[in-house]
Amino acid sequence: MKHEWWVGLVILVVCIPMFWLAMKAGKETYAAHKDAQIYFRRAAYLQGVLLSRENVEERSLFGYTDELNNEWLAKFESSRIINQNVRQKHFIRMKGASLITVFISLFIIGMMLIPIASGDMTIGVFMALAVATLDLVQDMSWRLSRIVEQVVNGKEYLNDLTVFCSLSEADGALDLPIRPKDFRFENIEFINVSFQYPNTENYILKDFSLKLEKNRHYAFVGINGAGKTTITKLLTGMYDNFDGEILINGKSIREYNQAHLKGLFAVVYQDLAKYYITMKDNIALGNLVETDNETKIRDAANMIGLKEVIDKLKDGINSWVGKIKQGGIDLSGGEWQRVAIARALYNPAQIRILDEPTAALDPVAESNIYELFGRISAGKSSIFITHRLGAAKLADEIIVIDEGRVKEKGNHEMLLKQKGIYAEMFEVQRSWYR
């Protein structure tokens, strides 16, 4: 038996290039997978358009399914072909390697005939060794390459995961809002703030300066795209890559932690989130520190005229809204908006921001909200972003924003007298009601 040590050596020598090949194939597969991913993501998006509930009206009416479906198929095929090409290359290599293994096995078996002839090896040992050597062929072609490929795949994925995990985090982004008892909001000051969204060229705000005082009600007006909504994003700490300075109570906003900023503002967004959870939880989200105060939750709902809506629901305030749970009832756009406002009412934050909150409301509800505006904001500071200028009249101060700057400032009467942008906009709107 001592003559056969070289068999082990040959096998070892064969293994090394096989390992190397398998590693290389693994890397290539992963890289190709990422290339294919570009098409795949696009295909996935198109698929959403073709299937989602939200799209049903336009999909049915415009009848674009056939065209879009073909576009989808093209993307799907592109991604498939990339993967297939890599697989092909990988197979040719792998099978090439296993053919080499076949030849080497045959050589080893052939050489073992010598000890058989001389009687140094029994037929039993020969067969056992021959079978083991031939098994190598299958092991080399499938098992080894599969295992190594998995390892490489996993490693490449972990690399990407590491990159994702090392993206800078905003401290406290996941925290509950905090509201220190001794903190009283005094004022906010913007000093020459300029801002552009990451990877874009246009300035949304340019040298924007403004001071907001506590317990006053402000209305931000201006045409679409003037930068009104961006201001709320900066205030709530969504972006901090602006130039200039934003001070809250004289202290830079960058020195406040996220949890504190969250506790300071209650925002009703223009593109508000429709949470498909219970009606009660939808409102309770406004104050996650105190989610069980049903009296207060009902008060908030009643204040905004949600009582009738709630009474109509099967399980009242504990009903599921939206189409996720079986039996959940979807609300209309206006009803969702009122839910969002109720959420803000339940929120004990000191500053309330309403971003175009009445867009989807009927005239009576809209009017009610304007009248409520005073009550909603009682003892609070508020910012009302709107292009319904009727509502702007209620504000202590109207800020007209245009091209990223404050263009006019003052109360309704003052601005009408100025005969500037505001006066012109108001005139246009008023003309409808003459």
Add this chain to the structure above:
Amino acid sequence: MNEKKVKRPNIFIMLFTLIPFAAKVTPYIFTASIITHILSGVFIGVVTMTQQRFFDRVTGFSINDSTLGDVLTALLIMGLSYIINQVLDGVANLIQPILIQKVNGKLLYNVHTKTSRLDPIDMEDTKKLDDINKAIQGKDNAVLFIYTTIKVLAMYIPYFIFMGWYLFRLKPLLVGAIVLVFIPIAATQLVRAKVHTNAEDKAAPVRREYEYYESCITGREYYKETRLLGGFQFFKKMYIDALHVLQELQWKATIKSNNIELGMRMLTVTGYFGILWMLFDLLMKQEISLGAFAAVFTSIRTLYNLMENMILRNLATMAKDYGTIQNYINFINLEERKGIINEVPDWGDIELHHVNFTYPGADKEAVKDASFTLKKGETIAIVGENGSGKSTLIRLLTGLYRPSTGTVKVNGVDTRELTNHALFENTSAVFQKYQRYQMTLEDNITISRYSVEHDDDELDLICEMAGTDKDNRTFKDGYKTMLSREFDGVDLSGGQWQRVAIARGFFRNHNFIVLDEPTAAIDPYEETKIYNRFAEISRNKSAVIVTHRLGSVKLADRIIVMKDAKIEEIGTHEELLKKGKEYTRLYKAQQQWYKDKINPC
């Protein structure tokens, strides 16, 4: 739609539906795949035969019964069979994914097409939404089913037949052993399938739920609000709870089927030892040669591996999920919205006659006893409080929904009788929930008329009407600007999106157009302009505007006031103001904010 009894999974129906389907999708690749699989299966057996021959020769050689030349020839033949085996194996495994992915694409393609043919109202039905979800799950498993069936029928079965023949020739008794190994495992799988079908029916709604909660944390439309509210923990808890329920369901089903499997596998192993004993016994009685013993002994391992692969991996995975394939087949066979008339009716009046409409699962009507006629070329405004049924009414008018009772007639033809094509050919709309397509500006507009060619002049004209300016600095590549951050493009503000949606509505050829609160997010400057232009382009068309800006309804010939799902008033602006009822109440509420001196604060 009447509930038909849902068909339970039937493996033969699947087989006769899916395999011909795969063959039709790509006939050449399908054939190539089958042939290479059969050859590959047979050659695994051939390897065993050449091995036996080689071992017999070596045994002869050791007792000087055969020459070195004989041995080397046998070695070469064995080597050759190994090489062919490897090549076939490679080719078969290379062709298979092409077939599978092509079939996968086609199956999904069919889901998309099918979805577009369903009645839009189905999308308001949680059960139907579950069906779509389940169909996609089922699609994945249908692909797996085809993959497995080809592997089993074209490769494993030929291999087993070949080996059966080979073993039979050696000793007929050996064939029985294969059957004994096969039977208990096959039985296991039949039991397994039942367990998992039941589990999947329970799991689908929970899966939708937990995916939704995840989107509440990371989804684009939820991200900023959830973050500001500090809602991460709240949704994480809901997410985890739903996930636990799902895992619990899957866990139970898995445990149940694995227990069954464990018992059955013990039997299989017993069978394996039985074969070994048989071989040993036959060798001792010198009924088989030493070479045959070694070759069969080696191949029993392969036989056992392949059998285990086939049944415990391929068939078991399939059995685990094959219940969901029926969901796919059921979905594809769901009742479609059909019509008997495909001819586009001439432009004329749209007539509602005692129309009632109730959403699935709702107990109250969303529209109650609505009767009126939208005359050819007339503009009607629909106003009313939120939730009074305005949007539902326009869905009935456009034919998107068909009335629960009563009739909607387009130029005298019932909308129930018209196909989608006939209904929608000359209708356009700007919906309240308009879409923000993550596509180029051009595609975002032209998608309303995707199948027809267009030129830039036409686009320019429409954009001007809708107040979308392609030269605006936002649209860095003009019409080719991608409107999506996720696909390396730009994002638009709410108002800009709305104008794109209006352009989309205008772009479609129409003689009837619906605007459902089209200007909510648009500033007053633009709003006035859009309404004036709308009045201009719809002068010779039928139009319906749903709006809360009562100032704008003066454009309309008549106004419909909705209240509590009913049509409360119909008339002109002046008539309704004179009546002094619901309309007046709404109008006054809004007007007060635009009178100069009164300040109700």
